[in-house]
Amino acid sequence: MLGGFLVIGGLGVVIGVGLALASKIFYVYVDPKIEAVEDALPGANCGGCGYPGCSANAVAIVGGKSSPASCVAGGPDVAAQIAEVLGVEITLKEPDISRPGCYYGVQDADVKYLYQGINDCRAAALLDGGAKICPIGCLGLGTCVRACPFDALSMGPDNLPVVDTERCTGCGTCERLCPKHIITLTSTSERMIGEYVTDECTAPCQRDCPTGINIPAFIQEIRNNNYESALAIIKEKCPLPLICGYICPAPCELACRRNLVDEAIAINPLKRFVSDYEMQTGKHLTPFKAPGSGQKIAIVGGGAEGLTLSYYLARLSYHPTIFEAKPQLGGILRYVIAEDRLPRKVLDHEIEGILETGVEARTNMRMGHDFDLQSLFEEGFDVIALTKGGFDSRQILKPDPSGYDASVPSVFTMLDFIYSLSKGKNIRESRRVVIIHSGLEGLELARKCRDMGAQKVTIVSSLKAHELPIELQDAKRLTAEGIIVRPSTIVTSLRGISRRLVRVAIEETDPIGELPEETMTIRADTLILAAGRLPEFVFVRSEEAEGLEPGEIAWETIESFRTFPGGNDGICTPPEPGRISDSSAVVKSLLSGRRLTRAIHRYLTDGTIPPIQHLVCEADAVLDVREVHDVSPSERERPDILDVTGDSKRAWIFPSEYPGLNEASAKKEAERCLRCGLICYRKQK
Numbered sequence: 266m267l268g269g270f271l272v273i274g275g276l277g278v279v280i281g282v283g284l285a286l287a288s289k290i291f292y293v294y295v296d297p298k299i300e301a302v303e304d305a306l307p308g309a310n311c312g313g314c315g316y317p318g319c320s321a322n323a324v325a326i327v328g329g330k331s332s333p334a335s336c337v338a339g340g341p342d343v344a345a346q347i348a349e350v351l352g353v354e355i356t357l358k359e360p361d362i363s364r365p366g367c368y369y370g371v372q373d374a375d376v377k378y379l380y381q382g383i384n385d386c387r388a389a390a391l392l393d394g395g396a397k398i399c400p401i402g403c404l405g406l407g408t409c410v411r412a413c414p415f416d417a418l419s420m421g422p423d424n425l426p427v428v429d430t431e432r433c434t435g436c437g438t439c440e441r442l443c444p445k446h447i448i449t450l451t452s453t454s455e456r457m458i459g460e461y462v463t464d465e466c467t468a469p470c471q472r473d474c475p476t477g478i479n480i481p482a483f484i485q486e487i488r489n490n491n492y493e494s495a496l497a498i499i500k501e502k503c504p505l506p507l508i509c510g511y512i513c514p515a516p517c518e519l520a521c522r523r524n525l526v527d528e529a530i531a532i533n534p535l536k537r538f539v540s541d542y543e544m545q546t547g548k549h550l551t552p553f554k555a556p557g558s559g560q561k562i563a564i565v566g567g568g569a570e571g572l573t574l575s576y577y578l579a580r581l582s583y584h585p586t587i588f589e590a591k592p593q594l595g596g597i598l599r600y601v602i603a604e605d606r607l608p609r610k611v612l613d614h615e616i617e618g619i620l621e622t623g624v625e626a627r628t629n630m631r632m633g634h635d636f637d638l639q640s641l642f643e644e645g646f647d648v649i650a651l652t653k654g655g656f657d658s659r660q661i662l663k664p665d666p667s668g669y670d671a672s673v674p675s676v677f678t679m680l681d682f683i684y685s686l687s688k689g690k691n692i693r694e695s696r697r698v699v700i701i702h703s704g705l706e707g708l709e710l711a712r713k714c715r716d717m718g719a720q721k722v723t724i725v726s727s728l729k730a731h732e733l734p735i736e737l738q739d740a741k742r743l744t745a746e747g748i749i750v751r752p753s754t755i756v757t758s759l760r761g762i763s764r765r766l767v768r769v770a771i772e773e774t775d776p777i778g779e780l781p782e783e784t785m786t787i788r789a790d791t792l793i794l795a796a797g798r799l800p801e802f803v804f805v806r807s808e809e810a811e812g813l814e815p816g817e818i819a820w821e822t823i824e825s826f827r828t829f830p831g832g833n834d835g836i837c838t839p840p841e842p843g844r845i846s847d848s849s850a851v852v853k854s855l856l857s858g859r860r861l862t863r864a865i866h867r868y869l870t871d872g873t874i875p876p877i878q879h880l881v882c883e884a885d886a887v888l889d890v891r892e893v894h895d896v897s898p899s900e901r902e903r904p905d906i907l908d909v910t911g912d913s914k915r916a917w918i919f920p921s922e923y924p925g926l927n928e929a930s931a932k933k934e935a936e937r938c939l940r941c942g943l944i945c946y947r948k949q950k
């Protein structure tokens with residue numbers, strides 16, 4: 266008996282010691298932070314963070330591979346808890362919300378066949394892409410609704426998914442499952458800086474609007490009496506809607522599908538109607554502002570482009586400060602466009618609205634005189650954006666009589682340069698000169714620079730070699746003169762130290778092979794722009810410069826916008842400095858200001874500015890219709906012009922006399938809109 270107890274007791278001791286040893290030998294350390302982070306995560310295992318579940322994300326967060334704010338389902342509260350566990354600070358990001366991008370259910374769209382198969386969109390899509398003729402249309406079988414882990418989706422009466430924005434966590438399950446890719450995660454910020462791409466559902470008017478306003482959406486809000494919502498939609502893309510209501514040439518109306526029935530929708534008067542509505546309230550709509558980092562951005566130039574940039578940067582919670590040389594903001598809008606066309610009270614109202622978003626303005630401040638790049642960086646600005654726009658076309662202002670008007674160190678427009686030479690200045694200090702030009706004037710200037718002591722002059726031209734004047738094709742002779750010509754080449758960025766330009770980066774536009782590494786940058790101390798208006802440069806501090814003297818700051822420009830290489834041939838190419846916006850109309854400079862916002866935001870948040878793939882450009886063929894059916898003609902609403910002349914152009918030439926649409930007319934006009942998609946539209950069955 267005693268023996269039995271001893272055996273069992275002994276066995277117990279041996280096993281206990283063995284287990285204790287095994288637990289020491291096979292011990293796996295679990296970082297208590299991982300457990301704490303996992304406890305903070307909601308346990309939804311939705312995959313919205315990009316990891317297979319909450320445990321995997323907890324490991325990744327503690328390992329620094331995933332952001333403390335990566336849990337989309339948990340939102341800001343969970344992010345704050347995790348940040349506390351890790352002892353770090355986080356920058357909150359505006360949540361992305363699911364947004365279906367199709368507006369016509371199967372019963373309202375043109376179809377190829379009747380589908381009676383399995384009740385799953387993925388199965389239906391296998392049959393020739395689905396029943397709809399539109400290749401990107403919603404198939405209406407609710408796969409996304411059943412998949413949503415948060416019950417945030419339902420099918421609406423028109424067989425389209427409807428999002429409960431309170432419940433949607435932005436996990437992305439619906440986006441991943443939709444076989445037609447019509448559901449995307451988006452936010453107000455993303456829409457503000459976004460561009461239309463060829464494979465999304467857009468209306469013809471929307472694609473042709475220079476600023477990209479979602480026209481059918483804002484007209485729909487007018488139909489629903491939601492004037493503030495209509496204005497909020499407009500201001501996602503256009504910060505000066507009332508000004509546009511007066512001066513925009515309205516290319517959207519030329520593209521309006523309603524022209525195929527009778528007359529275009531009065532899109533611009535409708536835009537002006539909701540903007541007038543805001544002005545009559547005496548207040549400005551309080552715009553949505555995304556959480557942000559509050560970094561300081563200096564904007565040089567307070568015209569339409571600078572104002573636009575400042576508005577969107579403020580809405581992304583940066584701190585923009587405009588530096589304007591003139592006593593008041595507005596640029597061409599204030600100092601060139603006649604008051605008959607644009608009443609100054611309208612301009613002042615719009616500018617006040619922009620300043621109210623948190624934009625600081627310093628007027629009577631000239632770059633190169635009252636401040637420069639160095640002083641702005643010293644003042645703590647993280648980015649400096651140059652939006653000198655239209656004035657630098659030099660068609661309006663005379664050059665600075667005191668000599669070179671080089672507001673950017675060592676960068677001159679050709680007219681300024683020639684003017685300065687005519688005043689007896691010389692360029693002794695310019696040893697290496699780069700001239701952006703494609704004509705004989707550029708060659709003449711290059712020779713002049715050589716005569717005055719420049720050791721090397723490089724002419725950069727976006728034209729192909731055979732398109733250049735014959736004199737510029739004689740490389741051998743020009744090289745002997747110390748002049749290098751680089752055809753099919755663009756300048757992509759500048760690099761300098763304090764008040765000196767040191768390098769110009771170039772890139773081939775039509776590469777046959779890779780450029781040798783050493784030709785990607787050219788040492789230069791003078792750049793002469795002879796290719797139109799001054800481009801929208803964005804300056805940031807450069808970390809790469811060596812041998813800085815104490816107090817010196819190195820800077821470089823970033824390439825703020827370009828289409829994807831080998832892509833479009835439309836308005837956006839060639840991607841040449843100076844062609845960023847093609848600001849032939851003020852409204853186009855609004856687009857340019859928005860694009861600069863995207864570039865600066867991407868640069869500050871991601872460190873890179875990815876090119877936009879499948880951007881809608883003029884040359885792109887986007888799916889459209891050539892005729893419309895089942896739409897009854899109805900006359901376009903016109904404003905009551907008291908001084909009836911019978912000449913509709915009078916309203917255009919003297920818009921301050923043009924009273925705009927009244928509420929009843931605006932609503933009637935909004936009813937005429939066909940609410941177009943790529944090929945669908947409202948039919949009267």
Ligand code: SF4
Nearest residue numbers: 413433434436437439
């Ligand atoms: S609607 Fe989409 S993104 Fe939103 S919670 Fe549901 S599945 Fe996730």
Ligand code: SF4
Nearest residue numbers: 470521522938939941
């Ligand atoms: S009918 Fe409406 S949605 Fe269609 S193109 Fe004209 S304004 Fe745009």
